[in-house]
Amino acid sequence: MTTPNKGSRPLYIRYAGPVLLETPLLNKGSAFTVEERQAFNLEGLLPSKIESIDEQADRAYQQFSAFEDDLDKHVYLRNIQDTNETLYFKLINNHLVEMMPIIYTPTVGLACQKFSQIYRRKRGLFITYPDRDRIDDMLQNATKQNVKVIVVTDSERILGLGDQGIGGMGIPIGKLALYSSCGGISPAYTLPVALDVGTNNQELLDDPLYMGWRHNRIEGEEYFAFVDQFIQSVRRRWPNALIQFEDFAQANATPLLKKYQDKLCCFNDDIQGTAAVTVGTLLAACHSQGTSLKDHRVVFVGAGSAGCGIAEQIIDHMVADGISETQAISQIFLTSSKGLLTDDLPLRDFQQKFAKKKSDVAEWSSSGDKISLLDLVKASKPTILIGVSGVAGLISEEVVKSMYESCEKPIVLPLSNPTSKVEALPKDVIAWTEGNAIVATGSPFEPVDYQGKSYPIAQCNNSYIFPGVGLGVIASGATRVTDEMFMTSSEALAACSPLVKGENANLLPDLGDIREVSKYIAVQVGLKAMEQGVATKVEASVLEAAVEKNYWMPEYRSYRRTSF
Numbered sequence: 001m002t003t004p005n006k007g008s009r010p011l012y013i014r015y016a017g018p019v020l021l022e023t024p025l026l027n028k029g030s031a032f033t034v035e036e037r038q039a040f041n042l043e044g045l046l047p048s049k050i051e052s053i054d055e056q057a058d059r060a061y062q063q064f065s066a067f068e069d070d071l072d073k074h075v076y077l078r079n080i081q082d083t084n085e086t087l088y089f090k091l092i093n094n095h096l097v098e099m100m101p102i103i104y105t106p107t108v109g110l111a112c113q114k115f116s117q118i119y120r121r122k123r124g125l126f127i128t129y130p131d132r133d134r135i136d137d138m139l140q141n142a143t144k145q146n147v148k149v150i151v152v153t154d155s156e157r158i159l160g161l162g163d164q165g166i167g168g169m170g171i172p173i174g175k176l177a178l179y180s181s182c183g184g185i186s187p188a189y190t191l192p193v194a195l196d197v198g199t200n201n202q203e204l205l206d207d208p209l210y211m212g213w214r215h216n217r218i219e220g221e222e223y224f225a226f227v228d229q230f231i232q233s234v235r236r237r238w239p240n241a242l243i244q245f246e247d248f249a250q251a252n253a254t255p256l257l258k259k260y261q262d263k264l265c266c267f268n269d270d271i272q273g274t275a276a277v278t279v280g281t282l283l284a285a286c287h288s289q290g291t292s293l294k295d296h297r298v299v300f301v302g303a304g305s306a307g308c309g310i311a312e313q314i315i316d317h318m319v320a321d322g323i324s325e326t327q328a329i330s331q332i333f334l335t336s337s338k339g340l341l342t343d344d345l346p347l348r349d350f351q352q353k354f355a356k357k358k359s360d361v362a363e364w365s366s367s368g369d370k371i372s373l374l375d376l377v378k379a380s381k382p383t384i385l386i387g388v389s390g391v392a393g394l395i396s397e398e399v400v401k402s403m404y405e406s407c408e409k410p411i412v413l414p415l416s417n418p419t420s421k422v423e424a425l426p427k428d429v430i431a432w433t434e435g436n437a438i439v440a441t442g443s444p445f446e447p448v449d450y451q452g453k454s455y456p457i458a459q460c461n462n463s464y465i466f467p468g469v470g471l472g473v474i475a476s477g478a479t480r481v482t483d484e485m486f487m488t489s490s491e492a493l494a495a496c497s498p499l500v501k502g503e504n505a506n507l508l509p510d511l512g513d514i515r516e517v518s519k520y521i522a523v524q525v526g527l528k529a530m531e532q533g534v535a536t537k538v539e540a541s542v543l544e545a546a547v548e549k550n551y552w553m554p555e556y557r558s559y560r561r562t563s564f
């Protein structure tokens with residue numbers, strides 16, 4: 001017979017019979033006890049053996065292991081999630097290293113691309129443009145009543161895979177799975193949302209199975225008005241919910257963040273979360289080299305949401321380290337598809353401050369035209385190279401070897417996801433630099449063996465940051481997410497680096513330690529929120545207790561029946 005969680009109170013529920021078995025947040029399947037089977041009209045609906053969650057997880061793991069194809073594994077896990085959420089998270093937590101690449105990058109990318117083909121059951125909310133006058137009603141239809149975290153996408157820039165229409169829903173689902181698994185936020189409080197504003201992906205528009213609104217994307221004022229209708233409806237329904245903007249295209253990501261960041265509890269994961277994990281990784285790398293971030297010259301391949309977000313936070317750190325902002329900017333170089341950002345190019349607002357004076361750098365161009373990545377590396381002699389372009393292979397052998405000529409210990413971070421979009425393969429970067437580069441990637445890679453030595457490859461992905469930030473926001477009751485809270489999360493992550501702690505040669509903590517890391521980040525972020533006046537001040541010990549109290553673990557609770 002299963003025993004309820006020690007210390008957990010029984011849950012009083014109204015559902016019974018098949019409806020209870022069909023309710024993923026409450027279903028326990030074969031783990032319903034004899035008493036519960038009697039009380040909830042379940043007798044005869046289940047095999048007679050009463051199982052523990054561990055027995056159920058063992059069976060599920062055997063079934064999972066029988067699949068050879070990663071997308072099949074993904075579909076299998078999503079099916080468990082949609083039938084028994086507690087078991088799903090038990091399974092994920094038991095096998096996080098093996099299953100994270102299946103529920104998150106890289107497999108989630110393919111799941112988004114094939115969303116309409118692999119679709120089984122409902123999850124989350126699809127808010128479609130033609131229904132925009134009924135968003136309040138749609139939020140009432142959500143199966144979750146007390147939503148604390150929403151991850152929302154409009155699916156225009158899904159990882160490095162571009163416009164995925166309704167299929168982008170896979171990303172909020174995957175991100176929120178990590179909120180629960182790594183950040184301890186109960187799935188009862190999370191809601192994935194896809195804003196269906198159409199798609200410009202012709203393949204999807206031509207696909208008879210495509211399940212989204214068959215229309216080109218709504219743009220401009222209509223688009224922003226629609227997003228605002230959604231935001232205002234959320235504020236009416238769940239005024240304190242944290243909203244994470246995810247995988248919006250460059251043209252909309254920054255304007256939406258600027259519009260809402262001071263008005264509600266929200267952040268953009270690709271801009272701020274990515275900046276935090278990258279700076280955290282760089283701080284750990286600097287520590288291992290005995291350098292300071294302000295000593296470095298940084299070249300970016302990609303000058304979009306992620307690139308400019310990271311550059312901003314690096315500048316903040318360099319300034320905090322004691323150099324002027326002008327000096328910090330002079331050490332940072334961003335390239336887009338048009339080459340180095342220079343003041344003669346048409347630039348977005350958020351790119352302007354990074355543009356170099358064309359007259360100062362014109363001679364760097366080998367073609368007499370745009371300044372290519374190779375031109376830039378030769379001229380600026382970077383010590384850090386960051387790929388956030390979504391284009392595979394841009395960090396070439398020539399580029400890395402040129403960097404290595406003037407930098408003994410290059411730091412190379414090809415961060416684009418999924419794996420198919422990585423700017424350089426870790427094994428190549430290690431070989432091109434004779435084993436001297438520090439490498440981290442956005443998607444997971446096996447350790448690299450080079451000349452008899454093994455080089456672990458850290459996964460520099462915002463998944464190290466957002467679960468802890470979310471937990472910190474919820475535990476502290478923060479009403480805003482400030483840039484300083486993200487800066488704190490970087491430092492907290494770096495402090496957890498095994499390299500910084502002197503434990504082993506890994507740059508970022510093992511996934512096995514991710515729960516403790518998220519709790520640590522949560523406490524530091526909560527303390528920063530209080531310092532900044534966006535959360536009510538309490539003692540650190542009270543906040544720590546709130547983080548523990550809010551930390552959900554997947555165990556079944558005992559049920560009592562409430563009157564109908």
Ligand SMILES: NC(=O)C1=CN([C@@H]2O[C@H](COP(=O)(O)OP(=O)(O)OC[C@H]3O[C@@H](n4cnc5c(N)ncnc54)[C@H](O)[C@@H]3O)[C@@H](O)[C@H]2O)C=CC1
Pocket residue numbers: 157158159160161249250269270274277301302303304305306307335336337338339387388389390391394415416417418421441442443460461462463
């Ligand atoms: N590891 C992580 O945690 C994260 C990784 N990313 C990855 O970063 C990539 C970019 O994301 P965003 O910045 O949001 O996209 P974005 O669309 O805002 O920016 C992409 C940038 O790459 C540039 N680019 C495209 N082709 C190029 C070329 N041939 N040479 C140089 N630059 C080129 C574009 O001009 C643009 O500046 C995606 O693949 C995404 O998966 C994004 C967020 C987090």
Ligand SMILES: CC(=O)C(=O)O
Pocket residue numbers: 158159160247269270416417442461462463
């Ligand atoms: C990791 C992530 O957020 C991205 O690649 O967009």
Ligand SMILES: [Mg+2]
Pocket residue numbers: 159246247269270
């Ligand atoms: Mg993203």
